[in-house]
Amino acid sequence: MKNQELVDFLRSCGVCEVCQLRYLKARGSEYKDIKETLRKLNVKLNENEENGGSIPQCEDQPAKKPRLSVCSTCLGLFSEDFQQELLAGILNSDFAKYDCQKIVLAISLPMTLQLRQLSMWYALQRTFGTTVDGTNPPDVPVKEAVKLILHPIICEKLGKEYDANGLMISIDLRHHLEEDGVEKLVKLNKEAFPAKAAHQKRIEISRGLLEKQYQPSKVKAETFEKYFQIPCTSAEEPLKLQTIELQGPLTCVAGRYRKLSREISHTPWVLNGKRVMEDSIEEIIIRSIGPHFTEKPEKIIFMSSGREDVDVRCLGKGRPFVLEIPNSIRSSLSREQAHQMEQAVDKSGKVSIVDLQVVAREELSHIKTGEEQKRKFYRALCVLKEPVTVEILEKLQIPDSFDIQQKTPIRVLHRRPLHTRPRTIYSVKARVQRQNPKALIVDIVTQAGTYIKELVHGEFGRTTPSLSSITGKAIDIQALDVVGIDLDWPPEVDNSLDSK
């Protein structure tokens, strides 16, 4: 089968030039200059096709008034008219309010399109015999051609780059013959693939099913022809652009927070419908950062590398956190804007954020993975019943690591399983407060997931050993500060620096 013969046949069925190239298995850049590619493939150009887009009438159709007919295999999907319509539709939408430089297109095609490729496949087999394979389609699939042709054109016209993480433009296409086509397909499916047993699950008709099960090698042409014409009928109407929906990209903003207040929870704390604590770290941070990026701050997800209790401060460099912002309108943050947000949070006097920056979605793993291996640095205010002695202090200078066994503390036992967890304590160093010999300041470095308060007083013997059992004295903890977190991410950024 020569290229010219194939093209002549396709033309006689009302197939447009782009689809002719598809059946010639053209690749990539070959679609840019259609006439040049056809010439290279030794195909004579049809004179009728000189005036952009006009397609010759199908031979077995009654003579009609010459007008721009629709390609019978792509239903106008690759026509210039459609491209204009698509671009206009996108520009008419909220497209302008998204600042993202990257886009991704998701076009949903009606199944009649696939049925038409199938019809053409049978027709080609009938006309050209065994040179046309029965298992592998003879054309470049429509989905692939869309990526090769439409994506680059749209990106170019909109001035954006194609990227899977960009603004998602969802295009819903319909066709007036779809309902009829699906009805016939259901009947065809019952005949071509009858359920072998009465209890066999009814197979759902889907694009995937069409792709996998429908080939000349699996379904006889005669069976197919009972419901669909071979080759496909010419269409009177092209594909209709039903809706265009936009979904902004997922933007991730990272930073570190410090917590000065002993009366603020990590996330909103609600009990029986009532707020227990007025505010939370999550809310303070989202309040200052969210509105810049999205119109729906309630959808933002707040994640941090561990957390501390309500009555525990977090000092030092601070605890790394990330905000996951879906459907974001803005996907970038200038140093100045970041600095302003940091200052706004500072005004609360309770929470402070630093190192604020936009990070790639792939970096989120820093926050969550390897949690168990991280080291945490604490300072505890501990209290004895009698004044401290040098002996007690010396017992609490432990530079070498040791292991403890912690049973689930009673304070969380109502909502956590009963479990004994081994933990490593890397070091302990105690100091005493001048003028207050019952007050000890103990610096402790532990493995992530250690309950510090229980480590100090031993919680009725359920944590062993404990500072209490090590010294043989009753020790209680009055206050706790987190003074460091062993995670070198996100990168330190001084947003107050002048960019000039």
Added chain:
Amino acid sequence: MTTAMEDPLELFYFQHDEQTICGQPVSPITESFDVNYPSVVDRFFTRYYYFKGEVPYQVLYHSNRICLICLAPDHPALGQGISSVTFDVGNVDRSQNVVKGKAKRGGMILQAESTLALLTSESGETYKIPSCIRGKLVEVNTAVVEDPKLLEQLPEGAGYFAILLPKIENCDAIKASLLTQEQYEERLKTKKEAGDT
């Protein structure tokens, strides 16, 4: 030459690290020191009491509804001295209790009068330790089997028999069925006065 004024603790005095957050200097942790800070038990638990006949027991009720069952401070065994404790109460051994998951599935379901443990005092008397409340047995304190003196020595609460988890819907009824600290002290006073006459 050492002087009488030399301080053995000199090497161990605390030095606060300066830091500024939110535009203000961060206060040292020592500022949180509170002479009147309540004990671990008083911070989280409310003390309730249960009488089995004339013998008093203490139920430490946590703010999250978990209960610790202990001897009340006026339990006669404390005066007699504690010899041994066992969780094998005859037809069942409470120390074989196993729980799984958040809901503590598999835990023995106890009523207020179910026997948790048997305690033998040095004077030979045996006391059946009651469960005091209706709930699921989460954990028994096997340490008191190995060292029964724990019940005499450690500050109250540390010497406990078992941890129970009542159902949320039963909590109000449970609290109503127990004596508060006030009611307990009243009852002891009345007993004493009755004994004096």
